[in-house]
Amino acid sequence: MSAGTVIIGASHAGVTCAAALREAGYTDRILLVSEEEGIPCHRPPLSKGYMTGAVSADSLPLKSASFYQEDNIDLLTGVKVTAVNPGQKNVVLSNGKIVSYNYLVLATGSKPRPWHGADLPEHVYTLRTVQDASNIARRAASLSGAVVVIGGGYVGLELAATLRTHFKKEVHIVEMAPRLLRRAASAELSEYVAELHKKAGNFLHLSCPVKAINAGHKTTIDVVLHDDTVINAEMVILGTGIVPEQTLAGEAGLACQDGIVVDKFCKTSDEFIFAIGDCSRFPVAHHAQTLRLECVQNAMDQARVAASVIVGEAKEYAAVPWFWSDQLGVKFQTAGIIEDGMTCVVRGEKSSGKYALFHFYSNGRLGAVETINQPALHMLARRLLAAEISPDMQQAGDVQFDLKGLIGK
Amino acid sequence: MPELIFHQRDGSVRKVDAKSGVSVMQLAIQANIRGIDAECGGACACATCHVYIDESYSDRLPDLTDEESEMLEGVAAERRPNSRLACQVMVDDSMDGMGIEVPDRQF
Numbered sequence A: 001m002s003a004g005t006v007i008i009g010a011s012h013a014g015v016t017c018a019a020a021l022r023e024a025g026y027t028d029r030i031l032l033v034s035e036e037e038g039i040p041c042h043r044p045p046l047s048k049g050y051m052t053g054a055v056s057a058d059s060l061p062l063k064s065a066s067f068y069q070e071d072n073i074d075l076l077t078g079v080k081v082t083a084v085n086p087g088q089k090n091v092v093l094s095n096g097k098i099v100s101y102n103y104l105v106l107a108t109g110s111k112p113r114p115w116h117g118a119d120l121p122e123h124v125y126t127l128r129t130v131q132d133a134s135n136i137a138r139r140a141a142s143l144s145g146a147v148v149v150i151g152g153g154y155v156g157l158e159l160a161a162t163l164r165t166h167f168k169k170e171v172h173i174v175e176m177a178p179r180l181l182r183r184a185a186s187a188e189l190s191e192y193v194a195e196l197h198k199k200a201g202n203f204l205h206l207s208c209p210v211k212a213i214n215a216g217h218k219t220t221i222d223v224v225l226h227d228d229t230v231i232n233a234e235m236v237i238l239g240t241g242i243v244p245e246q247t248l249a250g251e252a253g254l255a256c257q258d259g260i261v262v263d264k265f266c267k268t269s270d271e272f273i274f275a276i277g278d279c280s281r282f283p284v285a286h287h288a289q290t291l292r293l294e295c296v297q298n299a300m301d302q303a304r305v306a307a308s309v310i311v312g313e314a315k316e317y318a319a320v321p322w323f324w325s326d327q328l329g330v331k332f333q334t335a336g337i338i339e340d341g342m343t344c345v346v347r348g349e350k351s352s353g354k355y356a357l358f359h360f361y362s363n364g365r366l367g368a369v370e371t372i373n374q375p376a377l378h379m380l381a382r383r384l385l386a387a388e389i390s391p392d393m394q395q396a397g398d399v400q401f402d403l404k405g406l407i408g409k
Numbered sequence B: 001m002p003e004l005i006f007h008q009r010d011g012s013v014r015k016v017d018a019k020s021g022v023s024v025m026q027l028a029i030q031a032n033i034r035g036i037d038a039e040c041g042g043a044c045a046c047a048t049c050h051v052y053i054d055e056s057y058s059d060r061l062p063d064l065t066d067e068e069s070e071m072l073e074g075v076a077a078e079r080r081p082n083s084r085l086a087c088q089v090m091v092d093d094s095m096d097g098m099g100i101e102v103p104d105r106q107f
């Protein structure tokens, strides 16, 4: 009998891969190993509805406990894989066991970027797990002073929005780059997001690297900015991005470069080992550079690709990336890949709070669409991008022009 | 406790006791109903929790918001008049016996 598939990491990528294997008729053993305790959960609500209580703990699990039983997936939680031996095709677990595999899937995800400074004082948090979210919510409910969110990425901003509107805190967002969402959104969108946060009463400090986070008097924390200004806070959130979890892969000699390097079938440099989700770096059509994405879509679609290869029905990874963010009552959705140097065309009126940004490459091809409170247009943009159908710039900017008509022509 | 009746893709029927106040999507995940993927976990952002709901219950369902209606335009399977996103339909006692059909695909 085959040793089956071992999947390391049981989050969006790992759990979806296990489910996709069974759905495709895979009958060998599946072992899903998770360092985190408890049943695997959705992460996106942690900075949004879970913080405010709108999403209850019961609705966080990705799958119910009965799913793992019915599908005969061995879920091992609270156990870490401590080594991968590609030569022997086995992995070593923190409980001392050694498990053989026929295929290995690295779905190790990412972790908050470690802070560069000395020891951090109390009440400095990062947000990745349900436990982190509960700790932040508990602290937010008990403090009266200000909160500093370091880093203007999506997770930090969603949290800043929740802390402002739900917990009514004074919130400072401190970002080293000249604008918010430097990596994840266009300049045009980040400007709009910045306006929304200011309107909500949040304080933005842009182009403002943080020099130090020091313990202040009693419960306060001193956040020292680059120009030595100090913000006194009772809680600090480090939203300074994530780093891919590639330790095991690196130690096993697999190619890594800010992510575990894979091909379009999610295969690493070892033919029996795949890497999927936040931890993987992969090639993309029409792009000279490889990419690493930090979103649910990528985790789930790559999981299905790896499963398709394992069951012998290999499909390439060619999905259009998509992403959403809910903050300050606005739904932001992105389809495609935003890059520097694209030409932006606005569709609709910004003042109406419902509009879209179409981003074109220099050759006139549509590359990405950011929508603001326009879910239907987002869904249409996904279809256009998947089919590689480009409106021209004038059509994109003309709300009278029927973009749907381009499909099926 | 209302009972909902799920018609899965393989033709099997599952009756599930529901608590009021959870969404049809949450119920489906808890009961391990196949074919409701719910990738976004209920944020009305993925359209992979598409279902067809027994038309005779249509007056008992919450109204379709613009957001849900717009996302329904992008579902993978055919959109029908009784199409809903399961994450946007909260269960209440009046839905006892309601039939819910899982579409042939979600993406």
Ligand SMILES: Cc1cc2nc3c(=O)[nH]c(=O)nc-3n(C[C@H](O)[C@H](O)[C@H](O)COP(=O)(O)OP(=O)(O)OC[C@H]3O[C@@H](n4cnc5c(N)ncnc54)[C@H](O)[C@@H]3O)c2cc1C
Binding pocket: A008, A009, A010, A011, A012, A013, A014, A033, A034, A035, A036, A043, A044, A045, A046, A047, A079, A080, A081, A082, A107, A108, A109, A110, A111, A127, A128, A129, A155, A245, A248, A276, A277, A278, A279, A293, A294, A295, A296, A297, A299, A322, A323, A324, A325, A326
């Ligand atoms: C607060 C928050 C909000 C977000 N909001 C959105 C959103 O709105 N939309 C969106 O698309 N994305 C969002 N994301 C991003 C999304 O959650 C990630 O892209 C997704 O979780 C990636 O899934 P993954 O399975 O690749 O990795 P992860 O979720 O990082 O999971 C990896 C798992 O592997 C485990 N692991 C690692 N090493 C080992 C080992 N050696 N042994 C055993 N286990 C190991 C880890 O403990 C972890 O549980 C958000 C993320 C956060 C934190």
Ligand code: FES
Binding pocket: B025, B037, B038, B039, B040, B041, B042, B043, B044, B045, B046, B047, B048, B049, B071, B085, B086, B087, B088
């Ligand atoms: S779960 Fe994503 S739209 Fe319903």
